[in-house]
Amino acid sequence: MTAIAYASPFVPVEWIAAHGLRPLWLRPPAAGGGAEFAAARGVCPYAGAVVDAAETGIDASALVLTTICDQMRFASALIESSGRCPVFLLNVPSTWQTGEARSLYLAELCRLGRFFEKHGGKPPNGAELARVMLAYDRARSALLSAQSTLSARQFAETAAKYRGPLETASPPKPDAPPADGIPLAVLGGPLLEADYEFFDVLQRAGGRVVLDATEGGERTMPRGFDPRKIDADPLRALADAYFNAIPDAFRRPNAALYEWLGRELAARHVRGIVFRRYVWCDLWHAELQRLKRWTALPVLDLDAGADDVAAPNRMQGRFEAFLEMLA
Amino acid sequence: MICAGVDAGSRTAKVVLFDSDSLGVAAAGVVDQGIDQDAVADALFVRLIRENGIDPSQVGPVVGTGYGRKLIRFAQKTITEITCQAAGIRHSVPEARTIIDIGGQDSKYLRLNGNGSVADFAMNDRCAAGTGRFLELLAAQLGVRLDRLGEIAALSRNPAIISSMCAVFAETEIVGLLASGITTADIAAGVLASIATRVAAMSGRNLDGPIVLTGGVALVPGMEAALESILGQPVAVAPRPQITCALGAAILAWKSLNGSPTPTA
Amino acid sequence: MNDRPRKITLDQWDDRHAELRAAGLNEPSYGGPLGRHAAQGDVRLRKLSFDNSPAALRLWNFLLSEEDRLRDCKARGKKLVGAMKDLGTVPVMVYSLPNLAAFYPDGAWWLPCMKENRTDLLKIADSLGIDDSFCPVRAMLGAFVNQKHFPLPGLLTCSVGATCDDFSAIAQRVESLGFPILWWEIPHRRRPDGDEPVVELPGGFTAPETQVAFVRAELERIRRALADYAGEPLTDELLSAGIERANQVRSILGKLRELAYCANPCPMPALEMLIAEMLAIHFCSDHNETVAVLAELRDEVVRRVRAGIGVLADDAVRVFWVNPVADLRVMNLLEDAGGRVCGTEYLFCHALDPIPADLPPMEALARMALADPMVGSPRDRTGRIVADIRRFGAEALVVSRIPGASHCAWEAAAIGEAVRAQLDIPMIDIEVPSLADAMRPTLRTRLEALLETARTRRR
Incomplete structure (x- = not known):
């Protein structure tokens, strides 16, 4: 079964699994050399470790990150530019009060679903x-x-x-x-x-x-x-359960x-x-x-x-x- | 009965022998730390007993504290330096509500309750900036003896700004300041202000008075003035600041003897 | 009186000011000798060197009188809006309503520099847990608390989402202290998927139509809030007129940048150009005066270019500069070392591009907001930097990192790599704290080495 790695609680595990894919909650083992270097320059060691993990190879077809912090946003760009691992950056609004923000998150899940399909996922019925x-x-x-x-x-x-x-x-x-x-x-x-x-x-x-x-x-x-x-x-x-709560x-x-x-x-x-x-x-x-x-x-x-x-x-x-x- | 506190710090080992009858310090000593921390502390402990004519059979419980506390095999109990420091300062400056402890390799801030127990604390043990090590490095770079740093800083009219958070980069900054013709006095004042700023930031600057400065760096003249300037509050140097933590350990050893509840670790 | 363009010190400016006054210099109400600002606490001015033109004098006086102007605005019954983080969008909307004025609380980040730390702003930030691991914009938090640097606005807006965590966290701290904020979302600008309708943005970027629609809806919330606050509707007509006025500023700045960065000898120092560019994002709380100040500066530059005169040597090395410096003195340092700025990317290049005037105003503003270089991928930002380096013919690149600013830690390396890969020019990245005096020899050495390397390549 194709695995999809993810590193944010705002990526619903159910959405991955329902596409017939194997969810892999990415927990980088430890901050490696790259992360240490990054920390010295002012980068969060966790984000640095995620980049390290993607660079050294994760056991998944693709990686899903979210925009809940700028560190992961930049990490996503770095991983994408290296070409080692397909990466999907899910937009999670910081504001939550508006219907537009909730709709954006829902639309992002739909876009993520299409990404899953490209990686072997099958869209689930209701x-x-x-x-x-x-x-x-x-x-x-x-x-x-x-x-x-x-x-x-x-x-x-x-x-x-x-x-x-x-x-x-x-x-x-x-x-x-x-x-x-x-x-x-x-x-x-x-x-x-x-x-x-x-x-x-x-x-x-x-x-x-x-x-x-x-x-x-x-x-x-x-x-x-x-x-x-x-x-x-x-x-x-x-979407409501994840985004609103x-x-x-x-x-x-x-x-x-x-x-x-x-x-x-x-x-x-x-x-x-x-x-x-x-x-x-x-x-x-x-x-x-x-x-x-x-x-x-x-x-x-x-x-x-x-x-x-x-x-x-x-x-x-x-x-x-x-x-x-x-x- | 003599109760002992052993503070195995990163740079020095300190031992205090506390007389439970007079409730005072019977003997105290400080030696440079070594590779075998237990042996270093033990040698000091034995020397203090011998030199002060204490009957070894009168020596009761020993509490170890400091970074190397777990290595002190002759201590029956270990308690962290946070709790011990609070107990030591409570004994020597009972009215203290805030303790700033700047040691060789770390710095700490403790907020005390009215009964002298710890209400909150924060530690910087991640980088050298804001520690005695930082002060030593920069004093050496300025060619100034550590004990004269405050005296020289007092001559400053325009303290230099040391902006780097990192001791290594701060050294580079001092090279730059020297090359720019900034006076040693202004740089020395800048160094003290830099440490005071780091410590103040760690504490969140929300300090209740009276504030007591302790730890080895409290012995550097001018440090308390730099802290006062940054904090905008009076700062008193603890009596014998190098040994307050060991004193606290000894007091907690005595309290354990009395059946008073003491924290254990 | 010698009117030859040159850089002068603050004391020299005060002498020159007296001479100009004697010769009939006509100044606006905020005019006067620059030395008075130093006497009032902006002591960093004593260590800077300035352009000697009356236009530059007006520019500096305009900038340094902002606090007075804000208080005056409030006293005259104008309503103030603090527009945080979005760097150029909300102020355009605010100035579309005649009884509102916007200002830029983020600008407090230069106060520790200008006052050489003789201020309690950073101490206050420390006390609130925002220590020096954060960007110097933490001074803004102190300014909200001590209320010495700007009057409290009746409305505070802040963009969040694909912004800097530093700023977002500091703004949240501001709100938690009892200053309500109207947050609006700017999502990470992504590449459109294959089948999605695409919208062209200013600056050459693109975004999916859905993202533009989302930002438009967010800006509609701002529009309603501004109208409620002002007590009058913010109509499309008013907005279109506001956009036109903003474009007037951008147009003057465009011309100014073209001339100042391309002409040889360099007609205007980097420091004055930095201040001028910043006006595009906040108008120093007086839009009309911004236009007048920039127009005078542009006219002076035009005069110098026509006369073939400038402030720097003909052979100054052409340097592209990325990110604003926390210590203004560093811009002088580059020129002292034999360089000149010939292009910039101070994090708000979208605020220098014309806002599309042929679109409904909210659509135009949404597209402009989404063109912010910081909300897209570093690849987008780097692409624009590389294109501008080519356009301005830079011989070297300086990436100036802001201490504690999380984006700098990631981006400096990415920009450096891209420039090395696509352009054959030398680059350095430097970190510039709010007061870089102690780093001055080190910085000068690095800048000189960069300029020497660039010069060697000329042969």
Whole structure:
């Protein structure tokens, strides 16, 4: 089955799968040499790593990126110009209030569908799309229900699997985190595969992640599809669920991110927030002090660079200090 | 009972022996760090006990802190330098609400609650700009002894602007300033202002007073003045700033002995 | 009095100003010696060198009196619109309504330079978490907070979407502090797919018709907001007249650029040309005066070209300059090193192109907005740069990076590669902070090396 790689939660996995293609949620393993060089010049290490991954070859026929940050926009151009990998740049409006913006996103999904067809995809009929949507919806609901029985890393990795083909995403075996860990939220942008280590380090230091609000986590999972909308127009239901409901820093204005966060932090009795960002990611970085003023909870700033794999003590020390503070 | 705090920092190791009867420092020492951090700290620890005539049987718990804390095998417990620094400053400057700690390789900002516990902190351990290492590099480039940097900077009438965020590029800037005929005093003042600006930016400049400066760089005359100028608030240098973190570790060791809850890591 | 064109210092300008006044120089209300601006805090002027023409004096005085003019506008009951980020579209709409004036809050990015950091703007930005890893435009955030540099506008607009993350994040911070913003979307300009209707844009770009329609709808939202704010409808007639006036500015600038960048010897320094080009995007809150200021500058350039006189040596190396500099002094530095600017791409070349006058006005504005070099792919922008380098006959290229500006980190390398591949001219990329004094020897060395390389190729 032809694989389509993608690196943004605003690309609906259901849309890829419904075209008979294998979705591949791109998680570059780690920031490589190119990313380090890029970071030194002011480029987000994650975007640099996506370029590195595309240059070295990904196991997919094409790559889909989105315009939710300028780093990925430029990354897309760089990958396209190298000719190594066909790339599709999906326009995701930053504004969300207007019917025009919603229509633009829907039109972009249609354009993406035509791109899939060029890469071997078959346009789904409404019933097929609805079936795939409901299957993913059930899988995500099951994952969210099981969240308390999973370690943070398990949750993050399973969430990543559920952004791929469902057939190969077996449910995780429960591996409950220590019940006495301090309940924490992790908020921020995307993670490299190597960065998932930080969930373990955080847990070992005494934390318990009850809300994974990183780009690959719960924050960006579309909530239950409206069955009536699915029946009437599944593609519109899909577009609405993704475009209207995912709170993110890039939205203008981005008040919905704080509204969502406020609800979830209270519901889960979170005691501290780990704010995870890449250096040179302006969109998230700019939210740090605002978050600190907005919330009464302590916030740990965890800035990640291209060289962090080589400096695990830095992260560990911060976690320990943060948890000592919360103890 | 003597309780000990060992701060295994990136540039130096510090040991404080805290007398739980007098609630004061019985002995303290600082040595340059080495490859075997445990051995360096252990040697200092043993020397302080011997030189101060302390009966080894009276030495109780030892808490290790600092970047190398996990390497201190003779410490029964490790606590991060954030918590220890807060405890140390709480002891020596009880009214402090903000701590700025500029060490050899990193800088930190801590905001304290009214009870001296940590309410918020931020760290720059990513680049040398804003650290003692940066200061050393640039002082060397200016041909100025570190302990005279503040004195020379005080003569400045028009502090130079060091704009680079990177220590390496800042060195290039200093070469440029020297070549342009800018005075050493103006460059020295610019260097201190640059560090103060970095630290202030890290803290978000939202600092409650009193503000206390600690860490090795607090020993550089003029640093507190540069911070005061940037922050627009008085900044006091902590007593014996190099050892406040180790002192905090020793105090936390004593509190653990008393059954007071102490954070563990 | 010696009227030979030359570059002079601020002190020399003040002496010259006295001489010109004595000789009967007639100045507008904002005229006067340039030294007064330095005395009022724009101390960077003391380190710059200026063109010695009365036209340049007027240009500088016009620019440096913008804060006074904005306050005066407000005092006279004119309504102010802060038009952020879009670099040339919304101001055209604003000036179509007689009781509105637009200004460019982003312009605050030059304040740390002009005031040599003797301002609290960056400290305020730091305190709000916008540190120096962001573009110097973060000074704008400080200006909103301290309210010392422009009066608060009654309406703030900001384009988002395919814009810089730096700016978008800073503008969001502005809004979160209680300054409501009317956001409008400018999507990433993409190549039309095979079967899509295509629209030609100014500057030689194309876009799918659907994208133009989308931007038109976004601008309709702006139109309604402006009409509500002004209390009168913004009709197509008013807009067409506004476009005509904007094109008047663009036409003068087009002529000015053609002459200043092509004539030999160079008739106008790079610094004055940079200031003149910037007027195209904001009109310094007075459209009519912008026309008058630029027309006088153009006439002076025409006079010099006809007389075969200029401000730089005949053999100055012709350099194409990409991106505006955060420190204005660097434009002087290039000329001191023996170069001259013979073409620019300061991120808003779309605001220098005529707005199509044969289209319905909203359609024309939408096409113009989508022609912004920053909203398309770097390939598009590079293509235009390469074409302009050829057009102006540049011998060398300088790509000036803005510290913290995320697009620069990606684009400098891409532009360099394209130029190397398509043109046989030397290039350098340099980073210019708001105050580049400490970098001056390094920058001068690099610029001199570039110019020497270009000269060697002449032989």
